[in-house]
Amino acid sequence: MQATSLTNSGADLLTATTGGIRSAFLCGAIISLGAIVAALFIKKPEPRAMPAEFAPGH
Secondary structure, eight states: OHHHHHHHTTOOHHHHHHHHHHHHHHHHHHHHHHHHHHHTTOOOOOOOOOOGGGOSOO
């Protein structure tokens, strides 16, 4: 979308492509930051007790 709008406004192909790539990386960065924030709200499961039959020892 960014590359198309830059091309329609008179920018050359290289400038328009660079603008589109920059927008794509910006969107990727925003999505990854959202994933990091969401990961902070995931709770770790409680550790379960190991059954006696699997306990270490001889």
